[in-house]
Amino acid sequence: MASLKRLIFRNTLFNSFSFIWSILLNILLLPFMIEHIGIVGFGVYVLVISITGYFALLDLGIGVSLVKLIAEHNAKKQFEKMNEIISTAFFTYAIIGLIVAAGLFSIATLFLGVFNMPQEFYSQAQTILYIVGITSIFSFPLLALNGVLSGLQRYDLTALIGFITATLSAIVTVAVLLAGFGIVELVLFISITQMLCSLLNLFFAKKLFPFLRISPALVSKKPLKTIFSFSLLMFLLSLTGMITFETDRIVIGIFLTVGLITFYEVNLKLNLITRRVFHMLRAAIIPTASDLNAKGDFKGIQRLYLDSSKYLNFLFFPFVLILMVLAKPIIAYWVGAEFAEYYLVAEILLTAWFFVSDMSDPILTGIGKIHFMLFFALLHSISNLILSIWLVGPFGLIGVALGTALPAVVFGPTIFLPYVLKTLKISFREFFREIYVRQIIFSGLMATILLLAVQIHYPQNIIETGIYGAAAFAFYFWVILSVGLRKDEREFILSLLAFKQAKI
Incomplete structure (x- = not known):
């Protein structure tokens, strides 16, 4: 189990480097972009990118299915089956890319009028949709190769590709806007950059898996059925996730104004950063759970859930509280x-994370127990959409945030958690003791001291604000390492630092 934990730690660490770098770039670029393209222009940019994001759903959950299936077949050394699955996914993605292009062209031509957008931005929004549609034809097939790297549990390489892509995209953004161009040229050059960077997936996949063959001759109904029997459910889960996290901008664009999307987006960024950190910390769990499931190690899955959730919240709780x-x-x-002025939007959205912060989603996904996940996700997303539309009128942006947060607060602990514990045969007492008690006590202590510090001396600039946050983190981890961990936990954390980098 120690080697398994070390593998998860290594994968999570490399994910962390890439995600943190991407987050830092987003933090630096957001005010720069608003300054150069304006509040309304940035709102239009975010709205159109959100619309294009919905077409990522036509991935149909294939990506997550690939990670699971590649991990399982690699554990059994079934290389020919891996090639069949990869080839089938590759050419399926190629067809999906064409469908995405057609869909974006249709929206650009027929449906942009429903948004409360200044007339001068309509043609720019249309052009952006055309650009993304064309690049989707070429970029979608390469998604299959990203699934290969993740399924082989080489998150160091996916992190490297993410780092390169984020860095080059940021450089392109700055160069384009400093040159005086607008959102159309920005999307064009970023799309080309990201498409070229995705070719690195092919390079590393071939190097790691020399037996890799992608051919129409390997496409068959059997692997297609295997992929879609799992991926259809993952598609529906992705759809519900999109409704939960991405429809806010659509609701604001229709019922309020496009300009207000920018104000919401700025506050939403803290929640999006939190979401990325959350998924970063959980990313390595799906293939690990799949590997344990393929070997029939149920005790290992139980221990994986408790240990990974415990360490997740040791990191995640203080992070969220400091942001709040x-x-x-x-x-x-x-x-x-x-x-x-709209900081309450950020605080409301961040509150919801305390009610969903465990490893249940990737564990249940990894062992194929996702039907109830789908039911819960549908309940959550539909409630979210209805509440956001209902509350946006009387409460504006605050109402949209409440509509997003309330379903997680209400349904997470009352419906989803009992199912998880029953499935994994874990008592609530053991769950709460391992995953929440110490995390709540020590992060709560840290937050209380930080609140008092802010009341005594309100930070006067971004540097002081950063010092407050860093000091709070340092205090928290000092307390945790001193008195918050058992001896075996402290020794395990220190031993993780001795991991060795894998060879390509």
Whole structure:
């Protein structure tokens, strides 16, 4: 089990480097982009990118299915079956890319009029949709190869590709906007950059898996059925996730104004950063759970859930609490005081994370127990959409945030958690003791001290705000390492630092 934990730690660490770098770039670029393309222009940019994001759903869950299936067949050394699955996914993605292009062209031509958008931005929004549609034809097939790297549990390489892509995209963004171009040229050059970077997936997949063959001759109904028997459910889960996390901008664009999307987006960024950190910390679990499931190691799956959830919350709780306490000064000094007027949006959205912060999703996905996940996700997303539309009228942006957060707060602990514990045969007492008690006590202590510090001396600039956050983290981890961990946990964390980099 120790080697398994070390593998998860290594994969999570490499994911962390890439994600943190991407987050830092987003933090730096957001005020720069708003300054150069304006509040309304940035709102239009975010809205159109959200629309294109919905077409990522036509992935149909194939990506997650690939990770699971590649991990299982690789564990059994069934290389020919791996090639069949990869080839089938590759050419299926090629067809999906054509469908995505057709869909984006249709929206650009027929449906943009439903949004409350200044007339001068309509043609720009249309052109962006055309650009993304064309590049989708070429970029979608390469998604199959990203699934190969993840299924082989080489998250160091997916992290490297993510790092390169994020860095080059940021450089392109700065260069394009400094040259005086607008959102159309920005999307064009970023799309080309990301498409070229995705070719690295092919290079590394071939190097790691020399037996890799992608051929129409390997496409057959059997692997297609295997992929879609799992991926259809994952598609529906992705759809519900899209409704939960991405429809806010659509609701604001229809019922309020496109300009207000920018104010919401700035505050939403803290939640999106939190979401990325959350998924970063959980990313390595699906193939690991699949591997244990393929070997019939149920005890290992139980231990994986408890241990990974425990360490997740040791990191995640203080991160969320620091963002909540410092949300207003962070936004004010980062983007501007006018955006900080809506800081309650950030705090409301962040609150929901305390009710869904465990490893249940990737564990259940890895062992194929996703039917109830789908039911819960549908309940969550539909409630989210209805509440957001209902509350946007009387409460504006705050209402949209409440509509997003309330379903997680209400349904997470009352419906989803009992199912998880029953499936994994874990008592609530053991769950709460391992995953929540110490995390709540020590992160709560940290947050209380941070709140008092802010009341005594409110941070006067972004540097002071950063110092407050860093000091809070340092205090928290000092307390945790001193008195918050058992001896075996402390020794395990220190032993993780001795891992060795895998060879390509």
